[in-house]
Amino acid sequence: MATPNSTTFSHLSFVLVGIPGLEPWHPWISIPFALMYTVAVVGNCGLLLLIATQRRLHEPMFIFLSMLAVADILLSTCTVPNTLAIFWFGPKAISFSACLTQVFFMHFVFATESAIVLAMGFDRYVAVCNPLRYTTVLTNANIGKIGTAIVIKSFCLVVPFVFLLKRLPFCASNVIEHSHCDHIGVARLACADITINIWFGFSMFLLTIVADFMFIAVSYVLILRAVFKLPTKDTRLKALGTCGSHVCIILLFYVPAFFSVLTHRFGHNVPRHIHILLADLDQLIAPVLNPFVYGMKTKKLWEQMVCVLSQKGKWF
Numbered sequence: 001m002a003t004p005n006s007t008t009f010s011h012l013s014f015v016l017v018g019i020p021g022l023e024p025w026h027p028w029i030s031i032p033f034a035l036m037y038t039v040a041v042v043g044n045c046g047l048l049l050l051i052a053t054q055r056r057l058h059e060p061m062f063i064f065l066s067m068l069a070v071a072d073i074l075l076s077t078c079t080v081p082n083t084l085a086i087f088w089f090g091p092k093a094i095s096f097s098a099c100l101t102q103v104f105f106m107h108f109v110f111a112t113e114s115a116i117v118l119a120m121g122f123d124r125y126v127a128v129c130n131p132l133r134y135t136t137v138l139t140n141a142n143i144g145k146i147g148t149a150i151v152i153k154s155f156c157l158v159v160p161f162v163f164l165l166k167r168l169p170f171c172a173s174n175v176i177e178h179s180h181c182d183h184i185g186v187a188r189l190a191c192a193d194i195t196i197n198i199w200f201g202f203s204m205f206l207l208t209i210v211a212d213f214m215f216i217a218v219s220y221v222l223i224l225r226a227v228f229k230l231p232t233k234d235t236r237l238k239a240l241g242t243c244g245s246h247v248c249i250i251l252l253f254y255v256p257a258f259f260s261v262l263t264h265r266f267g268h269n270v271p272r273h274i275h276i277l278l279a280d281l282d283q284l285i286a287p288v289l290n291p292f293v294y295g296m297k298t299k300k301l302w303e304q305m306v307c308v309l310s311q312k313g314k315w316f
Contacts, residue, residue, distance in 0.1 A: 013095045013174065014186070018086040019280075020177045021273040029277075030087035036284045037080045043291035044069040050301070057301065060138035061127075064120045065294055067147060068249070071113040072287035078106045079283045083179040091175075099181040100162050106283075107161055107183065110257075111154040111208040113286070117246075117253055119146050121216040124243050129226040157204055164197050178276055205261065213254055220247075248293045252286045 018026055051057045051066045079102070086092050094102075126137050161183050168190035178185045187197040223243060230236045260278045263270050294301055 013093050014099055014181070014189075015091050015093050015175045016082070016086055016179060016181070017091045017175060017177055018083070018179045019273050019276045021271070022277075026087040030084055033080060033087070033280070033284070034084055036288050037076055037084070040076045040284060040287035041073055044072045044287060047291045047294070060123055060134075060143055061120070062301070063140075063143055064116060064123055067116050067150075068113065068120070068290060071109055071116055072290055074105070075109045075113060076283050076287045078102060078109060079180040079280070083280055086179055094181065099176075099186060100165060102181040103165065103183050103186065104158060104162050106180065107204075108154050108158045111158055111204075112150055113253065114208050114212045115150040115154060117249060118212040118215055119150065120246050120249065121219045122146075124246050125219040125223055127242060128223045128239050154208075157207060160200060161204075164200060168192050168194070168197075177272065179280055182279070209254070209257055209261075213250075216250060245294050249286075249290060252289050252293065256282050256285050 017023075019029070022029065047069045048066055051062050051069075082092070082094075082102070123138060126134050130137065165183065165186055168187060169192055170189055171191040173189060176185055176189065183201055184194075184197065187194040220243075223239075227236050227239045230239060256278070260275075260282050263275065263278065
């Protein structure tokens, strides 16, 4: 059988090594990762169950929150179980198809979550700036259309990642110095020009994360302008209070994302294991904290949670 040409050969599988340089610490690092993942899944599943079973929570804000909870579960599940397997059992082989699948779902869910946070910003804008039209604008039908548009937009923006990686020949190392498959991390192993991959990845970052953040910023400028027109201090504080939970969600999602991207792009003196650790934590910080933020800062959600728990306590 003829030996494949080195310029056209592509690996059938890759090897994920976790966090290079911290291999002796993998078992210890796995402990907080496993605890955070468990909290994220249990917390978001509990939030979904509460919203689904309590009719008082069948409102636009909580429907968007349930979308966010689903995205949080998927975001952490895309990578964390695989990361924990590497921490516990050592470097792990992953097929090229499975690697492409992980790349797609990780970027797809991340883009979807960003769009959901933007939709929640629109929800707060309507609630504060046009409260009388809130129930007519954010009907179940319109929320369904928004959710469908989010999924279609994220799919169309992310699916080119798969084809851009699939076209590349891989004839050198098949070792990915990471705990999961990432678009640029995989592309850098190719023995071909990856300029288009780099620029497309940067463009997608601008079209998803940066664009969504800018639209959210504009919505909050309009919200603040409307709030400052309110007649009394109490009404202004009450209006701002309805946005408190969403502001926390924005910070939890975008601050780690921007910090990770900026350190990866400009922090050339930052050790590689720090880059990878930050990328891994990006998949966990928001999913872990989002349910607690909304549970503690949203009065109606907190009341329903206390009511359900008190009923369960009486039953026992």
